[in-house]
Amino acid sequence: MRQIVISLLLGIILTYGIGLIPALVFRFVVFRRAVSKCGAIFICFIWFLIWSSFIFSLRASAGEEPRLSGGSFIMILASYYILSRGHIQKKRTTNNSQMTIHCPQCGRLLKGANQEMVGDIPVCPKCKAEFTIEQKGENSKEVLTESVNK
Numbered sequence: 001m002r003q004i005v006i007s008l009l010l011g012i013i014l015t016y017g018i019g020l021i022p023a024l025v026f027r028f029v030v031f032r033r034a035v036s037k038c039g040a041i042f043i044c045f046i047w048f049l050i051w052s053s054f055i056f057s058l059r060a061s062a063g064e065e066p067r068l069s070g071g072s073f074i075m076i077l078a079s080y081y082i083l084s085r086g087h088i089q090k091k092r093t094t095n096n097s098q099m100t101i102h103c104p105q106c107g108r109l110l111k112g113a114n115q116e117m118v119g120d121i122p123v124c125p126k127c128k129a130e131f132t133i134e135q136k137g138e139n140s141k142e143v144l145t146e147s148v149n150k
Contacts, residue, residue, distance in 0.1 A: 011069070011071065012071075015069070015071040015072060016078075019051060019079070020078060022047050023043070023079035023082040023083050024082060026043055027082050027083050033086075033087075034084055034086040034087035035083045036084070036087055037084055037087065040080050041080065043079075044080045051075070051076075052072070055068060100113070101113040103124040103126065103129055104129070106127040106129070108124055108125070108126045118134065121133075
């Protein structure tokens with residue numbers, strides 16, 4: 001019974017104590033930030049190969065059947081989580097919603113104009129003219145601007 005408890009504790013320490021150290025070192029010492037999904041998968045795959053060869057050789061030298069336990073797979077999943085947690089993927093935006101809008105009075109380009117501004121009455125930051133924004137076509141990025149009389 002005592003040998004089983006010692007074996008179990010040693011397995012937990014090896015699997016989770018030593019097994020998660022590379023993920024923690026890569027995440028917080030080497031990169032100092034979260035790793036991308038592909039980078040985390042690559043690091044976990046390499047670590048899985050190293051870990052499995054270590055476990056196979058350790059068990060073979062002890063006279064046991066060389067196999068991996070479920071704890072090894074949980075350790076790899078935990079390593080992936082540690083490496084990739086907090087990584088922000090850049091959202092790919094299309095330029096379909098952006099439009100070119102010029103003031104009808106002074107011709108200044110209004111930055112940050114998008115489809116949601118159709119029907120609004122913005123004020124030109126240069127000449128302070130108010131105008132309405134109307135879309136030329138249904139799927140067009142071009143707009144018509146008309147001055148609004150005060």
